Amino acid sequence: MIVLNVLIEHAIYALNRPFSYAYEGKENPQIGERIQVPFHGSLLVGYITEINETNKSKEEYEKEIGYKISFANKLLDDAPLLNEELRTLANEVSKYYMAPLISVYQAMLPPSLKPTSASLKHAKIAYEKYVRIKDYSEDELTAKQLELLRLIKNNKNVKKSDIKSLSILNKLIEYGRVEEYKVEKSRFSHETTKEFVEYELTKEQKEVKDKFISSTKKVALLEGVTGSGKTEVYISLVKDVLTKGKDALILVPEINLTPLMMQRFYNLFKGQVAILHSELTSGEKYDEYRRIVKGEARVVIGTRSAIFAPLKNLGIIILDEEHVESYKQDNTPCYHAREVAIMRANHFEDCKVLLGSATPSLESEARALKGVYEHLELKIRINKKELPLTKIVNMQDYRNLDKNSMFSKDLKSKIEETLNRNEQVVLLLNRRGYSTSMLCRECGHIMRCKDCDIPLVYHHEDNLMKCHNCGYVEPVPTRCPKCGSPYLAKIGFGSERVEELVKKSFENAIVLRLDSDVGRVKNNISSILEKFSKNEANVLIGTQMIAKGHDFPNVTLVGLVLADLGLSLPSMRSSERTFQLITQAIGRAGRGEKKGMAIIQTYMPNHYSIIYGARQDYKAFFNEEMRIRKLQQNPPYTFASTLTIVSKSEEVAHDVALRTIDLVIRQSQGEITAIGPSKPYVSKDATGFKEVCIFKYKKQDLFRTIMQNILNILSKNSSVSIKIDIDALNI
Ligand code: ADP
Ligand code: ZN
Ligand code: ZN
Numbered sequence: 001m002i003v004l005n006v007l008i009e010h011a012i013y014a015l016n017r018p019f020s021y022a023y024e025g026k027e028n029p030q031i032g033e034r035i036q037v038p039f040h041g042s043l044l045v046g047y048i049t050e051i052n053e054t055n056k057s058k059e060e061y062e063k064e065i066g067y068k069i070s071f072a073n074k075l076l077d078d079a080p081l082l083n084e085e086l087r088t089l090a091n092e093v094s095k096y097y098m099a100p101l102i103s104v105y106q107a108m109l110p111p112s113l114k115p116t117s118a119s120l121k122h123a124k125i126a127y128e129k130y131v132r133i134k135d136y137s138e139d140e141l142t143a144k145q146l147e148l149l150r151l152i153k154n155n156k157n158v159k160k161s162d163i164k165s166l167s168i169l170n171k172l173i174e175y176g177r178v179e180e181y182k183v184e185k186s187r188f189s190h191e192t193t194k195e196f197v198e199y200e201l202t203k204e205q206k207e208v209k210d211k212f213i214s215s216t217k218k219v220a221l222l223e224g225v226t227g228s229g230k231t232e233v234y235i236s237l238v239k240d241v242l243t244k245g246k247d248a249l250i251l252v253p254e255i256n257l258t259p260l261m262m263q264r265f266y267n268l269f270k271g272q273v274a275i276l277h278s279e280l281t282s283g284e285k286y287d288e289y290r291r292i293v294k295g296e297a298r299v300v301i302g303t304r305s306a307i308f309a310p311l312k313n314l315g316i317i318i319l320d321e322e323h324v325e326s327y328k329q330d331n332t333p334c335y336h337a338r339e340v341a342i343m344r345a346n347h348f349e350d351c352k353v354l355l356g357s358a359t360p361s362l363e364s365e366a367r368a369l370k371g372v373y374e375h376l377e378l379k380i381r382i383n384k385k386e387l388p389l390t391k392i393v394n395m396q397d398y399r400n401l402d403k404n405s406m407f408s409k410d411l412k413s414k415i416e417e418t419l420n421r422n423e424q425v426v427l428l429l430n431r432r433g434y435s436t437s438m439l440c441r442e443c444g445h446i447m448r449c450k451d452c453d454i455p456l457v458y459h460h461e462d463n464l465m466k467c468h469n470c471g472y473v474e475p476v477p478t479r480c481p482k483c484g485s486p487y488l489a490k491i492g493f494g495s496e497r498v499e500e501l502v503k504k505s506f507e508n509a510i511v512l513r514l515d516s517d518v519g520r521v522k523n524n525i526s527s528i529l530e531k532f533s534k535n536e537a538n539v540l541i542g543t544q545m546i547a548k549g550h551d552f553p554n555v556t557l558v559g560l561v562l563a564d565l566g567l568s569l570p571s572m573r574s575s576e577r578t579f580q581l582i583t584q585a586i587g588r589a590g591r592g593e594k595k596g597m598a599i600i601q602t603y604m605p606n607h608y609s610i611i612y613g614a615r616q617d618y619k620a621f622f623n624e625e626m627r628i629r630k631l632q633q634n635p636p637y638t639f640a641s642t643l644t645i646v647s648k649s650e651e652v653a654h655d656v657a658l659r660t661i662d663l664v665i666r667q668s669q670g671e672i673t674a675i676g677p678s679k680p681y682v683s684k685d686a687t688g689f690k691e692v693c694i695f696k697y698k699k700q701d702l703f704r705t706i707m708q709n710i711l712n713i714l715s716k717n718s719s720v721s722i723k724i725d726i727d728a729l730n731i
Helices: 058-065 084-096 101-108 117-121 143-154 166-174 203-214 230-243 259-272 282-293 304-308 337-345 362-370 409-420 495-505 524-533 574-586 608-615 618-631 650-668 700-714
Strands: 002-008 019-023 034-039 042-053 127-133 178-184 219-224 247-251 273-276 299-302 314-319 352-357 374-378 389-394 424-428 437-440 457-459 464-466 473-475 488-491 511-514 539-542 555-560 597-602 639-647 672-678 688-697 721-725
Touching (some): 002 034, 002 101, 042 101, 042 117, 084 101, 166 178, 203 219, 219 230, 219 362, 230 352, 259 524, 273 282, 299 304, 314 337, 337 352, 362 618, 409 424, 437 457, 495 511, 495 539, 511 524, 597 608, 608 618, 639 700, 650 688
Parallel strands (some): 219 352, 273 299, 424 555, 555 597
Antiparallel strands (some): 002 042, 034 042, 639 721
C-alpha cells in the first residue's frame, strides 16, 4: 500500500499540516501532484507532499499509527506542478510570510493548475464566453442587477470572465434580459504592430549597465528620473542574458498601463516572450505557462505573480517601478514580489535583481545607501529634456480660486492656453466616482454601506450609490432613508465630477476618463490610452492610473486637482505615496519636443511631500521622511507587520486582539512594540468584524517565534479567523 501525505486546499492555519491517505490507484503518484481526497464529508483537492510505501495492509498500518485513514480518490496530474527550485521557494515564502504552505502553492500556479477545487472548472483549452443584451428592460431588477445590465448595455464584447458577480449575471440570464454566446478563441497572440527604432545606449545608460554587470552585489537599485531611459537599460541587459543562454524575468506593476513596453519587448524578442498577467483568460494563462515550462519562452513579462514563472535558468530579474504597492499581495500569502525576487535570485548562481524607479521606496533606497544593494543612478532625461516647470497653488486662499472652486485661476487659464495651442492636458484626481458621499441636510445622516459601514459614493455614469470596498450598490435615494427629508447633498468630488466640469468649462475640450470604473471592461484602458496617444482627445482625466509610465509627447500640461488628498489618510506612508504620485504625474508633462508645465493644487502648500514632489527632489524628500520615520521608529528603521483578527462577533474580535497584544508584550520583553488593537478603515465586511494589531520590531526571528506561538493558540479558536501581513504596507 502507498501512504500519501497531502495538504488540503483550505488555506487556513488550523489545517496547515499534511494529512495521510491510503492510495491504491493505477497511476504512480509523485510529490507535487494534485489528488482528490475526502475531507470531513466533502471531496477536496489536495497537494501531495510525501509518499511512503509500506508492505503492511491498511488495517495493520492504521493499528500502528493509532487512527484510521481514508482512501485518496483520483490523481489529477501526470507530472509535478512545480519544479524543485519553485518548491524550495514555496517553503521560503511560506516561512518568511508565515502563510500556510498550500496558500503559497495556490498563489504560484495559474488558475487551471492551482491546488483548489475551483481549478478543475477552469479550461485548459481556451475558448471564450461572452454576454450581450437579449431583451433590454429595467423592470423589476435589484440595484445590483441594474448596474450589471447597464454595464453590459454600454459596452461591446463583454467577456463573461470579466464579470465579477456571476450570481447576478445568472439571474439576468434566467430573466431573459442577457444571453451568453461562445467564441472559439485563438490562443494568445503576440502582436507586434509597432515598429521601434533600436537605440544606442547613451553614455550614462551604458555606465549604469556596466556597473550593474560588474557589481558583486546580488541586488541593484536603479534610481532614474522619469524619462531617463530605464527601459532601454533593461532591454540591453535582457539581450545579454539571453546571449548567455539564460532566462529573464521582468515584472511591471500593471500590464494595461505599459502597453508600449510590452510591444517593445515583443518586437525585440518575438516568440521567446511569454506574458503572465491577470487579464489573460485561464486558457491563455495555461498556454503561456506551458510555453515557459517547455523552455519555449525565455523572457517572461508579467505582474506580481509572474515572479513565480517556471523559468529554469534565471539570469536576471527586473522589477520596474519597484516602489508600486501592487507588488505586495493583499491577501494570504501577503508576499512582496521584490522580496520573493531576491529569494529566487539566490537560487541561481549568477542571477541578479534590478529594481528600477524614479521614486524608490524608502526601504530600497535605504538599503542602497547602506550598500546592501548596488546604487545606480540615471540623472539626466534623454535628449536633456528638462523637467516641467511646476507651480503650487494654495487652494485655501480664495483669491486663487476660479468661481467654481474646483479649479484655480491658474489651472483654468493654463488649460485654456494648452487646448488653444492644440496640445494635451492630463488632470489627476485620485478619487473615482462623482461625489464622496451623500449627506442629509436635515438630520446629518450619511448613507453608508450595510456591510462595510463606509460612506457610499455617488456615481453619475450609471446613477447609483456604490461601496468602494465591497462593491455593494443601491439606487440613488430621493429622500433620506433615516428622516425622510428630500434635502440630500452630494458632498466632495471625484474624477467623474472633474470630467463634467471640464466638459462644461472648456468648449474645445474632448475628454477621456481613465479610472478603475472604466477599467472594469477589458481592453477599455488600452483603447483609451491609444485614443489619447493618437490625439483623438485633448484632455485625459483620471486617478493614479494616469500617473504611471505613459509617454505622451503632446502633453504639455499636467494638473493635480487636489494633491493632498492622500495626506489625510491615517498611514505612515501617506507622505511617501503623495510624493510618489506628484513626481510620477509631473513626469508625464513635456516628454516630447515642447516644454511641459505642472500645476499642483493643494490645501497644504507647505507640506514637505508637496514641496519636494513639485521640485522632483527625491533626495530632499528621502532625508526628511527618513528623519520622521526614525523619530517614530517606523520602517525602514524597524520591521512592521500586522495581525488581523476577524470574527462574526465584534466583542470576540476585540477581546482576542486585546489578549494577543498583551501576550506579545509579555513574551517579547521590550523587543516588540505592539500597537492597538484598532479598527481598520473598513472595519467589517461579509466575513465579520476586524481588529488590527500592529507590531514593530528589529529582530525578525524573535518576532516569528512569538507569532508562531500566537498562531498555534489562535488557530484552535474557531470563533476567529486571522490574517498575517508581514512587512505590511497598510499601517
Ligand atoms: P523611463 O522609464 O526612465 O521614464 P523611458 O524608458 O520611457 O524612461 O525613456 C524615455 C524616452 O527616451 C523614450 O521615448 C525612449 O524611447 C527614449 N530613449 C531611451 N533611451 C534612448 C537612447 N539611448 N537614445 C534615444 N532615445 C532613447
Ligand atoms: Zn435625514
Ligand atoms: Zn461595502
